[in-house]
Amino acid sequence: MGRKRTKSGKIRLAEVAELAGVSPITASRFFRNPEALSVAKRTRVESAAKELGYVPNLAARALASQRTEVIGVLIPSLTNNVFSDVLRGIYDASEGSRYSIQLSNTRYSILQEEKLLRLFLAQKPAGLIVTGIDQTAESRAMLEAADCPIVQIMEIGPDPVDMMIGFSHYDAARAAVAHLFEQGHRRIGFVGARMDPRVQRRLDGYVSAMKDAGLFEQRLVVTTATPTSVTLGGALFTDLLAREPDIDAVFCANDDLALGVLFECRRREIAVPGQIAIVGFNDLEFMASAVPTLTSIRTNRYEMGKTAATMLINAIEGRRPEQPVLDLGFKVIERQSSLARRSDSRPAVSGAGAANKMIALPSSHD
């Protein structure tokens, strides 16, 4: 059966316009700025488009208008839970809007980021979401020169390129240590992996809090550049114990590490929190379910992504936020794993989440 192939099925704007009895340009306006049309033509074009099943050709639109409706997103990792939550927020916010997301993975390399940035900017994106505040000088220059709105996410810093949404990792780490102090812990180890800039700032916060209390020692800190994992948490904790058997708490730079430390404690029959308290970071879902339940720092990752994309879209459309830098803060979620030291080595058996007392701590940057 001879089916035509070339341009049989093509519904162009011209077809819609013809059916509606208007000029192509009027039909075009309908899709970009319906209010500019009289009600009569608006409804005519609308029903014509619907009847023909018209779908605009984005390539033609981009070529003619010299801009795209693409939001570029640069994140360091696709598998890290933290970023997948942020991403989900971004996608959710973009859904229903005219903008589509173009995602790229920098793999924690600012050089790779620079390369991708160059690529993105060449396509004239409508907006850009980049992770963190540690771009190369070159990247920074490109971002400043870009003629589209830009949101930096995950962190808060003094010198935004444009907009910024995140929280202070430094303050969050200090709050975690302060919480452990409150619970009577003194010899607090730090376990960190990957050591990207955000983890580094958590370490800085830990160090400063410990120094403030006169308790800092370099040997309490165990870090590696290796990507994080639960298993790695156990291994780093093992190193820490070998170096410093006398610790009474561990602050982990993320929850996977904390879970690994918990398992390692169980393997070694170390009571948690009786002998060693544990605090994680991010408050992933499983933290409330572990035995004992694990204290963590809750961060608003989904909200961060969603708000970032919403701010960005608003800015693209000319509605700039009154407040270009948004601190989403964090919360110390106190659970069993960091309870005050006690001789009884068995934590009370109770339902998961029973000890979910929260302390809100809006982060303030120094």
Add this chain to the structure above:
Amino acid sequence: MGRKRTKSGKIRLAEVAELAGVSPITASRFFRNPEALSVAKRTRVESAAKELGYVPNLAARALASQRTEVIGVLIPSLTNNVFSDVLRGIYDASEGSRYSIQLSNTRYSILQEEKLLRLFLAQKPAGLIVTGIDQTAESRAMLEAADCPIVQIMEIGPDPVDMMIGFSHYDAARAAVAHLFEQGHRRIGFVGARMDPRVQRRLDGYVSAMKDAGLFEQRLVVTTATPTSVTLGGALFTDLLAREPDIDAVFCANDDLALGVLFECRRREIAVPGQIAIVGFNDLEFMASAVPTLTSIRTNRYEMGKTAATMLINAIEGRRPEQPVLDLGFKVIERQSSLARRSDSRPAVSGAGAANKMIALPSSHD
């Protein structure tokens, strides 16, 4: 200083061609099919492009050539670890190629999938990656009519739209149950959440294996449509125990649920595997690190994504695979949590991963 703005900085193909002393169309060919040029012109165009920092305008290219270099990817979830691994594979394979990834999230809704599919196809993607084999009839028709290569991932089935890469969830579940049988377990419960088609097929596999052994009872199955989580694993297990206190093993439809079951056992002081054995699904990283280490079914998620994207790109460029359906199989990773029943309720304390004996089981579809 009066800088021109309109088209001063614009480097077009015409500029490159002029500098290289060739016609625009020859320059164009250089970027699409360099071998078609003589070596002399090739080098001339190459250095001209480099000197001017030329970046092709993808919108113009798409408009003129009536096709895009976009690979559309439809997955049900962004946060599920399983899909983030697959995605990473897809992005890794696409990197360095001319193709860019356009990702959309169906949220486990085949209606949403249909809608997104329509959207994608309207933009004439170079290729498409879709999750699973349970599209709506309408989606299926659109896929069949699409004039681009398509890869279905995550599952293997009898009737591929085009290409297909995955494994048999049914067989994998049967293997999990067979393993528990081997270890002497008989009253094996099933815990499942979300109940998407793949989880449903795992349940089917479980049911058939249990029926084959004459051990199936409906009350051994606890499922919910709720999204999965560690906490939910504990809750579903609690339900299961209430209904059927006499079970000696639990097969969990994924690893998060398995971890939740493990924690719940610890909370209730049920020995694992002494009183209850646990088997998960996917073999996420933490399974090898838990105490006791948790048995799971290893699936090749990253490889699946990477291979899918590679196959797709090859097919786009005319190199169709000799074998359009690829079964990546699975492995039962035997660990402590499913060891044979014993009276000693305390599992042997040993390093993580000590019991990582593997059994390779290439899945075969029926």
Add this chain to the structure above:
DNA sequence: GTCGTTGCTGGTAGCGCTGTCAACGTTCCT
């Protein structure tokens, strides 16, 4: 009554690139 002003509509002219076809020079075959 004349002149802006506003609201809506349409014509023209590309956006930057590639498909198609034709033309050229070169090589190989008979």
Add this chain to the structure above:
DNA sequence: AGGAACGTTGACAGCGCTACCAGCAACGAC
């Protein structure tokens, strides 16, 4: 030597849309 076949190059037209500007009617201000 003549012609076919191939490899290489260029001219032309147009992909589908929108920016820009002009035009027209309706309205109010002086």
